Amino acid sequence: MEKSVGSLQEQALKRKERLKALRDKQLQGRDPQDGEPERKRALEEPDLESEERHRELKLRNYTPEDEELKERQVPKAKPASVEDKVKDQLEAAIPEPIIEEVDLANLAPRKPDWDLKRDVAKKLEKLERRTQKAIAELIRERLKGSEDELAGAVGAVGMAQGDSD
Numbered sequence: 001m002e003k004s005v006g007s008l009q010e011q012a013l014k015r016k017e018r019l020k021a022l023r024d025k026q027l028q029g030r031d032p033q034d035g036e037p038e039r040k041r042a043l044e045e046p047d048l049e050s051e052e053r054h055r056e057l058k059l060r061n062y063t064p065e066d067e068e069l070k071e072r073q074v075p076k077a078k079p080a081s082v083e084d085k086v087k088d089q090l091e092a093a094i095p096e097p098i099i100e101e102v103d104l105a106n107l108a109p110r111k112p113d114w115d116l117k118r119d120v121a122k123k124l125e126k127l128e129r130r131t132q133k134a135i136a137e138l139i140r141e142r143l144k145g146s147e148d149e150l151a152g153a154v155g156a157v158g159m160a161q162g163d164s165d
Contacts, residue, residue, distance in 0.1 A: 059073045 057069070057072045059069065062073075064070055064073065
């Protein structure tokens with residue numbers, strides 16, 4: 001087992017050496033247009049554009065003391081006025097009134113037993129009618145039974161009023 005591991009390491013080292021030799025060979029006899037990707041060439045060769053980019057410094061947060069660098073300083077930015085935008089957004093956020101008149105009866109809280117009263121209202125109407133009929137019948141019976149007494153009472157009242165005049 002140790003011999004197989006040792007031979008694998010030796011093979012890996014030989015492979016690394018061959019790759020290194022091949023790479024060195026390519027770098028020495030290389031032609032700039034030999035098909036190497038531009039990305040690799042850009043990493044190896046200094047680019048003039050990147051140097052120009054570094055020369056064009058823009059100093060935003062740094063105040064230099066050197067006169068040459070002061071020319072590259074960017075003027076301070078002034079905040080834009082947002083008052084108009086805020087006013088427009090506030091006006092758009094105000095909802096239009098849906099109900100012009102408010103009924104106070106709808107706003108007032110209901111009593112806890114309002115639903116019970118609603119359900120019993122029909123039954124109470126029937127009972128009220130029956131009660132009125134029963135009262136009227138009782139009055140008629142009393143009037144028939146005491147018709148004589150009533151006539152005497154009316155006569156007595158009439159005489160009492162006549163005397164007081």
